[in-house]
Amino acid sequence: xxxxxxxxAGGAVRRGPTAHYAKGMEARAQLPTIKDVARAAGVSVTTVxxxxxxxxPVAAETQARVKAAxxxxxxxPSILARALKGERTxxxxxxxxxxxxxxxxxxxxxxxxxxFELGYSLILCNTREDRQRMNAQLATMLQKxxxxxxxxxxxxxxxxxxxxxxxxxxxxxxxxxxxxxxVIVVNDDSEMGGAxxxxxLVERGFRRLGVLAGPHQxxxxxxxxxxxxxxLKQAGLALEESLIYRTDLTxxxxxxxxxxxxxxxKVPPEAIFCMNDLTAIGAxxxxxxxxxxxxxxxxxxxxxxxxxxxxxxxxxxxIRQPTMEIGRTAAQRLIALVQxxxxxxxxxxxxxxxxxxxxxxxxPAWSDKPGKGEA
Amino acid sequence: xxxxxxxxAGGAVRRGPTAHYAKGMEARAQLPTIKDVARAAGVSVTTVxxxxxxxxPVAAETQARVKAAxxxxxxxPSILARALKGERTxxxxxxxxxxxxxxxxxxxxxxxxxxFELGYSLILCNTREDRQRMNAQLATMLQKxxxxxxxxxxxxxxxxxxxxxxxxxxxxxxxxxxxxxxVIVVNDDSEMGGAxxxxxLVERGFRRLGVLAGPHQxxxxxxxxxxxxxxLKQAGLALEESLIYRTDLTxxxxxxxxxxxxxxxKVPPEAIFCMNDLTAIGAxxxxxxxxxxxxxxxxxxxxxxxxxxxxxxxxxxxIRQPTMEIGRTAAQRLIALVQxxxxxxxxxxxxxxxxxxxxxxxxPAWSDKPGKGEA
DNA sequence: AAGATGCCCCAAAACGTTTGCGCGGGAACC
DNA sequence: GGTTCCCGCGCAAACGTTTTGGGGCATCTT
Numbered sequence: 001x002x003x004x005x006x007x008x009a010g011g012a013v014r015r016g017p018t019a020h021y022a023k024g025m026e027a028r029a030q031l032p033t034i035k036d037v038a039r040a041a042g043v044s045v046t047t048v049x050x051x052x053x054x055x056x057p058v059a060a061e062t063q064a065r066v067k068a069a070x071x072x073x074x075x076x077p078s079i080l081a082r083a084l085k086g087e088r089t090x091x092x093x094x095x096x097x098x099x100x101x102x103x104x105x106x107x108x109x110x111x112x113x114x115x116f117e118l119g120y121s122l123i124l125c126n127t128r129e130d131r132q133r134m135n136a137q138l139a140t141m142l143q144k145x146x147x148x149x150x151x152x153x154x155x156x157x158x159x160x161x162x163x164x165x166x167x168x169x170x171x172x173x174x175x176x177x178x179x180x181x182x183v184i185v186v187n188d189d190s191e192m193g194g195a196x197x198x199x200x201l202v203e204r205g206f207r208r209l210g211v212l213a214g215p216h217q218x219x220x221x222x223x224x225x226x227x228x229x230x231x232l233k234q235a236g237l238a239l240e241e242s243l244i245y246r247t248d249l250t251x252x253x254x255x256x257x258x259x260x261x262x263x264x265x266k267v268p269p270e271a272i273f274c275m276n277d278l279t280a281i282g283a284x285x286x287x288x289x290x291x292x293x294x295x296x297x298x299x300x301x302x303x304x305x306x307x308x309x310x311x312x313x314x315x316x317x318x319i320r321q322p323t324m325e326i327g328r329t330a331a332q333r334l335i336a337l338v339q340x341x342x343x344x345x346x347x348x349x350x351x352x353x354x355x356x357x358x359x360x361x362x363x364p365a366w367s368d369k370p371g372k373g374e375a
Numbered sequence: 376x377x378x379x380x381x382x383x384a385g386g387a388v389r390r391g392p393t394a395h396y397a398k399g400m401e402a403r404a405q406l407p408t409i410k411d412v413a414r415a416a417g418v419s420v421t422t423v424x425x426x427x428x429x430x431x432p433v434a435a436e437t438q439a440r441v442k443a444a445x446x447x448x449x450x451x452p453s454i455l456a457r458a459l460k461g462e463r464t465x466x467x468x469x470x471x472x473x474x475x476x477x478x479x480x481x482x483x484x485x486x487x488x489x490x491f492e493l494g495y496s497l498i499l500c501n502t503r504e505d506r507q508r509m510n511a512q513l514a515t516m517l518q519k520x521x522x523x524x525x526x527x528x529x530x531x532x533x534x535x536x537x538x539x540x541x542x543x544x545x546x547x548x549x550x551x552x553x554x555x556x557x558v559i560v561v562n563d564d565s566e567m568g569g570a571x572x573x574x575x576l577v578e579r580g581f582r583r584l585g586v587l588a589g590p591h592q593x594x595x596x597x598x599x600x601x602x603x604x605x606x607l608k609q610a611g612l613a614l615e616e617s618l619i620y621r622t623d624l625t626x627x628x629x630x631x632x633x634x635x636x637x638x639x640x641k642v643p644p645e646a647i648f649c650m651n652d653l654t655a656i657g658a659x660x661x662x663x664x665x666x667x668x669x670x671x672x673x674x675x676x677x678x679x680x681x682x683x684x685x686x687x688x689x690x691x692x693x694i695r696q697p698t699m700e701i702g703r704t705a706a707q708r709l710i711a712l713v714q715x716x717x718x719x720x721x722x723x724x725x726x727x728x729x730x731x732x733x734x735x736x737x738x739p740a741w742s743d744k745p746g747k748g749e750a
Numbered sequence: 751a752a753g754a755t756g757c758c759c760c761a762a763a764a765c766g767t768t769t770g771c772g773c774g775g776g777a778a779c780c
Numbered sequence: 781g782g783t784t785c786c787c788g789c790g791c792a793a794a795c796g797t798t799t800t801g802g803g804g805c806a807t808c809t810t
Contacts, residue, residue, distance in 0.1 A: 031520070033795090034796065044760045046760060046798085050759095055799085057758085058759085076514060077797070078520055078796055079520070080455045080456075080464070080520055080796075081765085081796035082796080082798075083797090084456060084764090084765040084767090085798050090519075091519065099483060099484055099487070100484050102475070102480075109475050109501060112500070116500070116508075116511075123499075136491075141496070142451045144454050144465075145453055145454070145455055169406045251682060251685075284686075284688075285688075288688060307475075308626070311626050408765090410766075419791080420766085420767080421792095422788090422789065424767070425769095430768085432787080433789080434787085452767070453766055453767070456766035458767090459768095459795040459797090460769085751810100752810090754807105754808080754809075755806100756805100758803100759805105765796105766795105767794100769794095770792095771790105771792090771793105775787090777786085778783105778786095779783085
């Protein structure tokens with residue numbers, strides 16, 4: 001409907017569960033072209049094109065003959081040739097720091113899913129935060145004439161986005177980064193998430209709070225921290241600078257940061273806000289090694305709500321991001337942009353949500369095990 | 376070197392850290408074409424092509440002029456047009472069940488990495504084991520004229536591979552599946568992995584062993600089980616059918632299977648072999664909920680060695696697959712195939728390895744906590 | 751019966767590349 | 781001084797599509 005009759009007709013050819021694509025191909029080394037179909041059906045390539053795309057009325061009998069030939073040969077039009085004529089390629093690219101981090105993996109999965117639903121496909125590139133690698137990947141994607149690009153990098157580098165904006169040919173959406181003008185950005189509402197964590201801990205009576213922060217240049221982690229600090233201030237509490245420990249948001253760095261914290265603080269904070277679940281799980285590990293009980297001796301709250309948060313010991317109380325939805329939204333907005341549906345380029349901030357499990361106790365003087373606690 | 380001077384020249388143009396791709400583009404809506412470059416340099420498109428690809432000697436002075444124009448305009452040749460002339464697209468597709476499962480995520484990451492190193496890019500499709508979805512994704516990738524395809528699906532469906540083999544145009548590599556003739560398959564050596572687990576448990580003195588198996592049609596999990604059972608037999612032990620519980624290899628199903636096991640067995644087995652780490656972690660969770668200590672009351676061994684295995688409580692003893700290497704190998708073999716380097720189409724089985732941590736105790740009558748155990 | 755009107759269909763151009771062929775001119779050879 | 785050779789370069793075809801502009805032919809109108 002509307003302006004895309006082509007994909008409809010394409011869908012028609014795809015119908016049915018049988019594998020058209022495998023039929024009639026046995027003798028050919030190459031995929032069949034529109035010419036082969038035209039020859040087989042005894043019509044011109046023009047007619048084949050119009051039958052396939054439904055772009056002009058064709059006599060029913062001719063149409064039947066052409067469709068038979070298409071099915072017989074297993075013909076699929078080459079997007080390459082189509083795109084040469086100024087059409088889009090139907091492919092979008094994604095630059096992501098890493099696809100193995102569970103949070104990123106889920107965002108990517110959301111992107112892929114929405115792309116599929118809208119008839120697009122996804123070229124995935126892991127940047128590992130290596131600028132040179134990103135440049136090479138970007139160059140390749142430009143050569144492949146992607147219609148748009150989704151960027152999800154952990155370290156905010158303004159100059160990179162500056163360069164990106166110079167590319168007039170391709171549209172851009174960023175995920176999990178600083179707000180940028182002229183670029184659609186999809187995030188969760190990190191200040192709100194930070195505040196959620198702060199308020200929950202304060203209500204439970206915790207006063208001496210630590211933080212496992214992200215890297216200095218990580219825009220979202222910084223905002224979570226900001227929201228956290230501001231909510232504390234509202235509650236009349238101050239965040240102690242000396243109780244903020246940096247991580248790079250991985251399991252290992254959460255472990256390491258917690259070890260540093262426990263080594264440096266004679267008496268550990270009552271509760272710790274971790275910038276993501278991975279660091280929280282790493283921190284749990286370190287705390288256990290040090291002989292601390294969670295939440296008996298120390299409470300811990302995470303961020304993201306990855307699947308593992310429900311299965312670790314103890315189950316992690318955390319701030320849930322609508323992870324999949326962030327990916328889906330980004331894909332949606334990008335494709336709308338590509339298809340020329342003029343949208344506002346305003347940032348989207350999806351609301352996070354607190355998920356209570358077991359890693360936060362009921363207060364600093366409380367213990368889940370009778371006979372223990374009162375630390 | 377050898378037969379690919381083009382990519383070399385492409386690399387030359389890409390050199391340097393500055394962002395060529397952003398320069399000179401401000402006034403254009405479209406990316407510049409070879410014609411624009413030719414006009415700017417005052418030469419024919421032929422010459423531009425030869426300069427870019429190094430396919431014919433060009434006078435030094437002309438060459439300099441052309442290169443200047445290329446840099447100035449930020450020109451990148453369209454792979455689309457190039458591929459029309461019978462060249463390859465430099466893109467390979469991957470059908471994977473899900474990219475959020477940590478094991479799959481890491482394999483995919485290996486594929487992506489090796490593709491990048493070899494100058495290819497990766498189109499990722501999550502199939503969710505939905506045959507109809509796979510057909511649609513395959514159709515799209517065929518239209519995009521991918522050079523080859525990597526398939527990593529959990530449920531082995533012979534008819535699908537049958538169809539796939541019908542496609543003469545594109546090359547095929549499968550990961551983590553049954554051996555197939557005419558198709559390169561990359562796996563770990565699952566029988567060996569199963570045997571490794573069995574021998575380790577037997578050496579530790581465990582006799583009554585349970586299994587958290589995979590789905591019935593999962594070829595690798597079945598082989599692990601086979602290797603496990605055979606090694607037990609060698610040791611003079613039999614695997615009790617009633618102690619085999621099926622899972623679908625997810626966290627939740629590991630949890631559920633363990634709950635069933637504990638409900639049905641008056642006295643639980645001494646040790647359990649889980650077909651992957653995810654089910655093992657799920658099982659740990661269920662065991663804890665039931666008040667069982669691991670490894671005090673029950674030993675557990677996993678498979679895969681995902682990152683989380685080192686951070687769960689207790690740390691998981693497991694069989695490590697060379698996960699990343701499986702992905703890299705698959706990409707490598709596929710691209711060799713695409714580039715016509717005739718390789719053997721034999722299956723590859725990379726050897727797994729036992730990683731000892733804390734989830735397996737020192738024997739059925741042993742306990743890690745003094746005063747407990749002797750269960 | 752002649753002209754007008756639709757209905758079907760085809761030819762050809764265009765998209766951005768690569769590449770075989772060939773052309774002009776200067777240097778080397780006899 | 782004429783022939784041969786080589787060097788440096790351009791022309792144009794081809795790849796698989798879409799799309800514009802007609803053209804042939806039957807049917808309807810008068």
